[in-house]
Amino acid sequence: MYMYDFTYRRPKTLDEAAALWGEFDSPSFVSGGHTLIPTMKNRLAAPDVLIDLRAIPELKGIRREGDRLLIGAATTHYETSTSDLVKDAIPALAALAGSIADPQVRYVGTMGGSVANNDPSADYPAAVLSLGADVVTSQRTIPAEQFFDGLFGTVLEEGEIILHFSFPIPDSAGYAKLCSQASRYPVAGSFVSRTGDTVRVAVTGAGNDGVFRWSAAEDALAREFAASALDGLLPEADDMIADLNGSGAYRAHLVGVVTRYAVENPGTAIVR
Amino acid sequence: MTEVTITVNGAPQTHDVEDRTLLVHFLRDHAGLTGTHVGCDTTQCGACTVHLDGRAVKSCTVLAVAADGGAVTTIEGLAEGDTLSDLQQAFKDNHGLQCGFCTPGMVMAGTDLIRRYGGALDEETVREQLEGNICRCTGYTNIVKAVLDAAGKYRAKQQA
Numbered sequence A: 001m002y003m004y005d006f007t008y009r010r011p012k013t014l015d016e017a018a019a020l021w022g023e024f025d026s027p028s029f030v031s032g033g034h035t036l037i038p039t040m041k042n043r044l045a046a047p048d049v050l051i052d053l054r055a056i057p058e059l060k061g062i063r064r065e066g067d068r069l070l071i072g073a074a075t076t077h078y079e080t081s082t083s084d085l086v087k088d089a090i091p092a093l094a095a096l097a098g099s100i101a102d103p104q105v106r107y108v109g110t111m112g113g114s115v116a117n118n119d120p121s122a123d124y125p126a127a128v129l130s131l132g133a134d135v136v137t138s139q140r141t142i143p144a145e146q147f148f149d150g151l152f153g154t155v156l157e158e159g160e161i162i163l164h165f166s167f168p169i170p171d172s173a174g175y176a177k178l179c180s181q182a183s184r185y186p187v188a189g190s191f192v193s194r195t196g197d198t199v200r201v202a203v204t205g206a207g208n209d210g211v212f213r214w215s216a217a218e219d220a221l222a223r224e225f226a227a228s229a230l231d232g233l234l235p236e237a238d239d240m241i242a243d244l245n246g247s248g249a250y251r252a253h254l255v256g257v258v259t260r261y262a263v264e265n266p267g268t269a270i271v272r
Numbered sequence B: 001m002t003e004v005t006i007t008v009n010g011a012p013q014t015h016d017v018e019d020r021t022l023l024v025h026f027l028r029d030h031a032g033l034t035g036t037h038v039g040c041d042t043t044q045c046g047a048c049t050v051h052l053d054g055r056a057v058k059s060c061t062v063l064a065v066a067a068d069g070g071a072v073t074t075i076e077g078l079a080e081g082d083t084l085s086d087l088q089q090a091f092k093d094n095h096g097l098q099c100g101f102c103t104p105g106m107v108m109a110g111t112d113l114i115r116r117y118g119g120a121l122d123e124e125t126v127r128e129q130l131e132g133n134i135c136r137c138t139g140y141t142n143i144v145k146a147v148l149d150a151a152g153k154y155r156a157k158q159q160a
């Protein structure tokens, strides 16, 4: 399927990218393009210019700064999954990156692109929200708590560019998901992180409103960090996505299952 | 139109293309290399897999303009003269193809996989790592055998 015609640009600086954004009527930023290009093929998006952010130095690289891990927005899933810095600081994040889609997609898709798109079934939003990362943009620093704004929505302004993610390093974290057999997107995924007495559980793939924190599970796990602490707890079925993968009640049940797996398997990503 | 130069199988190819041209169309329609297939066009089947700057990517989801200045290897670039690459030969020896539609993508993904793991592969890993390539004919068994066969040869060569 041919996409509508557009112009492609690859600026080398943030200033150049900002200037390009102003020059066109319906611009779009792109990095790996592994969500955007398929969307454009389906003609569900028709930007008149694609501004490729991958040549801008501020979006590149992975580094450790004290007790934080900084990952550039243009970092591919492959780079994140194989980085010794990431594996050492937050092994579950490296494992999550290595569980996205397939190897060819992981060579190209980027963390910034995935998070900016906030697909309700994407993996990264769960990690960003659970770990309480800061989203550092060309204009400001946005705490994860305030960043996501409903299905495919974020608080990013027109022309605002994600530069990097700044992750606090947790004491432990784990991720688990059950994927659709056809699309391999999670039908329910849960990222559980623990720092001191604080436990944060972020769920993707299941919520009506996109990624969300399951606070009842957080409270229970903060009292006792064990899978059994979740016995009898489920999120509201009415708040879950109901589609051909399953009903709201099925999804709510799955959220319980994957959250238990995530608690029991720290430092990794369990994929079913 | 944008002038795009991509080194394809070692030789620079320069063509004027629309910015919306996909890498797979650059290869098939402009460079005339039709070994790379389009199966799904939705980033799922892997039939379009080529190596871009040494890494297996789905060329139906990469823009030719974004690959400008890069180097691509396609299925046509694996053999040396009449001598097939180890993985190509292994597909033949293990009956790893039937209709052959998925095969170029399988071979390009498999070649990348063997290199990425230094040939240290087992059946489970091969199956998991070929998740991005779909075959409608073989049931995968002989494809997995072919990859393991070539991975063994890769290891043997590393040790030699």
Ligand code: FES
Residues within 6 Å of the ligand: B037, B038, B039, B040, B041, B042, B043, B044, B045, B046, B047, B048, B049, B058, B059, B060, B061
């Ligand atoms: S044609 Fe590219 S993945 Fe199927």
Ligand code: FES
Residues within 6 Å of the ligand: B096, B097, B098, B099, B100, B101, B102, B103, B134, B135, B136, B137, B138
């Ligand atoms: S051999 Fe026919 S699709 Fe794989």
